[in-house]
Every structure is written in C-alpha cells, then in structure tokens.
Amino acid sequence: MARPTIADIAERAGVSKGAVSFALNGRPGVSEETRHRILAVADEMNWRPHRAARSLGNSRAGAVGLILSRPARTLGLEPFFGQIVSGLQAGLAEDGTALQLLVVEDPEAEMAAYRTWTAEQRVDGFVLLDPLIDDPRFAALEALEVPVMVLGGPLPDTSLSFTWADDSEAMHEAVDYLAALGHRHVVHVAGMPQFLHTKRRMDVLTEAKARHELAEVVSIPTDYSDSEGAVITRRILSRRERPTAIVYDSDVMAVAGLGVALEMGVRVPQDLSILSFDDSLLARLTHPSLTALTRDTQAWATEAARGLLRLIADPTLTVRHQSSTPVLVPRESTAPPAGH
Amino acid sequence: MARPTIADIAERAGVSKGAVSFALNGRPGVSEETRHRILAVADEMNWRPHRAARSLGNSRAGAVGLILSRPARTLGLEPFFGQIVSGLQAGLAEDGTALQLLVVEDPEAEMAAYRTWTAEQRVDGFVLLDPLIDDPRFAALEALEVPVMVLGGPLPDTSLSFTWADDSEAMHEAVDYLAALGHRHVVHVAGMPQFLHTKRRMDVLTEAKARHELAEVVSIPTDYSDSEGAVITRRILSRRERPTAIVYDSDVMAVAGLGVALEMGVRVPQDLSILSFDDSLLARLTHPSLTALTRDTQAWATEAARGLLRLIADPTLTVRHQSSTPVLVPRESTAPPAGH
C-alpha cells in the first residue's frame, strides 16, 4: 500500500477516523484498550502523519525560519553560522520542529521573506540574528504578530523575545585583562557599527579608558571581513605610536591581523598582544594561538530554539533569557607589553 | 481581515473558487479578462497561497531535506558546510523551494529521518553528502522512491542522480605539480577511508608513484579532525626519512599540520611543502598561505539543487552532472625541495 492514512487505520481497526485521531494524539475519547489496538494497527501499517494535512487542520507549520541577509559567501567563512544553525537545529529537533533556512542578498529581501513566509503559514516563527540599533525588522515583525526569538540583546524597546549574552561584561573582562598585563595603548578592531553588540563593546572600551587610565583607546569599525581586518591592522601598525594590544571583534579578523603583524615583523605577543572576541577552531590553529573570549554558541542557539518553541506554544509569552557570559581563554597571543 | 483565502477572493471578484484557482495558477479555464480581474483582487487583498493547503492538494511539500550525520560541532568548524548550505539554498530559492536541515548524531538516525520525512511528505527530495563506498543509504533511498541528488560521485551502481567533480583529475594535478617541483617523498594525509572521494584520491596517488617514479607515497586515513591532522603530521615529521611534501585532504588538517611543522622547526616551504585539497579562507589566512586545490563549492551545490528540482518535477529522470574540476592555486606553502 502507498502511504496509509488514518482512514485505512480506522477501517482496519474497525473504528472511526475520529477515534484514530484521538488515539494517536493521546487525547481522551477512547478507552485504553482501543487506544492500544489502534496504536498497534498504526504501527503495523507504518503510519506517519502527513505534515501538510496536520498543518491545515491545526494551523501549525511545524517549522521555524532563519533568514539571513548576508552575502552568501560569508556563510562558508564564518564558523559562527554553522554553530548557530546546528545549535538551533538541536533545540528544535526535541520537538520535531524543522528549521527552514533562507539566505538573501539584502535587508529588503529579508523583510519580504518574513512577510511571505508568515502569509503562507510556512513557518510558525522566526529566529533573528544580529540585532541592529533601531532595527527596522523589529517593528515589521511585531506587526506581523508572529513569534520571534532574537539572538542578541538586551532589547529594551521591543516586545520581541530575546536571549542574550553579556557582551559588555565580556569586553570588560578582556580590557581588564589587558590592563592588568600592563597595556596602555589598546585598539579595538570592531565589527559593523550598526550592530547592537558592536556598539555595546565600543561603549565599554570608552568607559574603560577612564577606569584604567589607558593612554589610548580607539574602536575602528569594519565590515567583519578578513580583508578589512588586514588593512586596518596594517594601518594601525604603521603608525608612529603603535598600540601594544589589539582586540578584534571576530576571529577571522584576528587571524588576518596576526598575518599582517608577522608580515611586518611585529612579534606576537612580544611586541603586540592580540585578543579575539570570537573563538573557534581558527583561533586555536594559528601560531601563536589566539587568546579569545569563548562561549558556547551552539548551546546558546539551542536555548534560543527552546525559547522560541515555548513562544509558539503560548504567543502571549515574552521570553527574555540571559545566557552565560563569554569567558576569556588566555592562549599564546597575549603577554605583558615590552619593557613592562 | 486575517489571512484572505481564495474563497474571499472568489466572493469579492464575483466568481467561483475554482475560477480563482485557475487564474492564480495560470491555467486555462478562465478568460484573460476574468483572470486579470481575479489577479487584481488577489493582489489588492494581499493574498498568499497557504503552503499546507497547497501541499495537501498537489502533494508537493515545497521543500527538500539535507540530513547530516556528523557530530554537530563539526558543522561550525568545516567551512565546507556553510558553503554547501548557502549554495543549495541559492539554487532552491529560484523555485521558491525551501531547504530543511537536520543534524543527527549517527547514520541510523539519518536513515530513520529519511524514512520519516518521506512518510510525512515533509520534503519532496533529499540532498546527500559524502557518498561512501558501498553506501547503505543508496539502497534505502532507492526503496523509498524519493528524488535524491548526491553531491559526489560518479556512482556507477545506483540509479540515484549525482553531480560530481573529478577528484582523481584534481589529485593528478596536485601530484604532477609536486613531482615537477622535484618532490619524490610525498605523504597524503587523507580523510575517512570509507568516503568515496577519499578512496579515489588514494588510488590516484598509488598510481602516480609508478608514473612519476616517486620514492615514497603513503596515504594515511584520518577522521578529518584538526587534532588527527596534527598528530599524524607530528608522527610523519618525526621519522628519520621525512617526506618533502604533504598533501592534506582538508584545509583544517593542513592548517593544523602547518602548525606542527612550525612547532617542530620545520620550515615551510623550504623543508616541507604543504598542499591542501580544500580551499577556504583558512588556507589564505595562514602564514605561509597554503597552496590548495580550489573549487567553487557553492556553485557546485547550486547546480546540484537545480538538478534536484528537475528531478522532483520529473522523477523518471536521472541527472548525472559533472561540475568543474578543482584547480590548483599555488601559494606560499609549496616550493622545490631543499637541494633541488
């Protein structure tokens, strides 16, 4: 037989479709005995619910969407995405919910996709990455009245749910560490300034300057690419007054920066300390290996996925979850500055 | 109004539901004039088809599945996955088809997922990665009679479709290049031996030995991890007779190997040439940068996605597509051996 349906089961078990549905979904309305009989028949016929049919009935798509507007190429470059995706996936799988992925070229297409997927009931909710300052997506998604979980935050001015890690705290940790080593000239090669977490990190740095009586503290925004990381590093190291430490907002940039330092004969960590705000295999494979702020990105995403599922089950909820703060892992790329 | 349905449109346009369906799907049965009127109304009401309802009717899920059985962590490590995913996604998007992703822990779970998703009509087809020698998945998927596109091949003993790149040819290119530089002792740090492409590469090496009168040629299988790459490299470089060149099956291993070489004071490329069979940002960021066999993984995946869509449209088809052969990109990690 081609796919058995509940009608087939009903016939074989000598009951009605309704009874079968009750039995299969574990709801009252059938005796334990009948339930067992039905389940046995269903199992024997190797029955599986038809997703579309089920969705039509209870208006649950059984999937959530992740829409990224980044040049597609960067997906392969940033280890971050892979971890997020597999983490989300792990959380959703607990519920049998699927993850639908879409990569688009620009923010307009991203917004359009939110609208389309919602209208088509293709997904039950969305995961949002990289919240921006005054993010236009928030209002749009609130208007769509669809469950959304933002990875990042905290987001004071929105009703959307989010799970966040304390970037400020992590940045403090990084700066405190460098200051304790004796560094007074620190440059921060930041990410894109419109990102909420970038801004947060930059703010901490400014504040830290006063606190630690640092001589120099600059944040330089970039597009996160390895090439900009390299260019900026070259520029920084070409100045008369070199900083003694550089903090990079991503490990890709940190590795690129390390390359530039080597190329220019700047010894790491003797002449220059390098600290990456992102940890991944990359940071461990280089020589010297990179001191980094590490966190369990995957677990974070899994937590977010669970939150989203709760949200879908009860849309009146607002989930605000703080995950663990990134932790500094000292490796070979940091040391006291020369002459300290 | 909540979601408009075709019934709403029908009412507003003063026609029947059937007419609306015909008009919206561009099929005969309505006059051009009525069609336009209906389309205008649909547009005005901002109508979108309900995916589940449509799927129920025509039994198309509008999604394809990608199921990976790898420890979830590696997803974040291997740039390969990100590129595959975004490439597939790009190809599928042309058709409005979604990509559903599942990461499972073991091959059994993978097989189970194929069965479940097929039974649930959750997807219209699958993309398969990393074909194995005597891959048990092939028979299972053939039995399920579901469209499948394998990324890799060629696969002589199956009716499944595939798109492949000529790994043998690429390996030839690599070995020829090293031989031309004067290398006679070459070690191949391979991937998992059960992978079809690993075997193919190993075979080429054996054959090349005779052709180029190489003194030594060994393939050492690994699990693709950076740690095994490092361990194996350390072992190789500790031997009395060191090879003058190592070919790594992945850039992650190559970078790890490079690290070991540096740590042991083996200069690259003066004392040791390193060649990676995989190219990515990683290979370019290291110092020295890695000579690698490069290919457009993303385009490959996009091509595969298109093939799968054709296959779904016409299941009698078998698509066998060869994509471009990886090309050798010389960088800083290869040179003639010392004393040549």
Added chain:
DNA sequence: AGCTTTTGATAAAGCGGTTAAGTTCGGGCC
C-alpha cells in the same frame, strides 16, 4: 437551421488530518 465543438465558468469532491457536536450505552442514584 440543426448539429457538434469549444470556451468560460461552476459546483463539488477530494487531499489527510482535527475537532465540535452528536449518539449509545452502562451504571449510579433516588
């Protein structure tokens, strides 16, 4: 004019489930 086609549209039957609204029936209670 009388007949067959073609065209443009409708009504209704699914697709495979869920679920609100009955229907039976056995048992407890007065």
Added chain:
DNA sequence: GGCCCGAACTTAACCGCTTTATCAAAAGCT
C-alpha cells in the same frame, strides 16, 4: 423503574486549495 451522567465512539464539518465532472452559452460547421 425512571432519570441523569459520563465514558466511548461516531458523524460530519472544516482547514485552504486543487481538480474533475458538469453545464450553459457561444462559436463553428455543413
């Protein structure tokens, strides 16, 4: 014994869209 109630099922409507069968009217043909 009559009445009421809850448990166990059944019926049938419904979710939103597709598709087939049907039909009336217009068009084409001899």
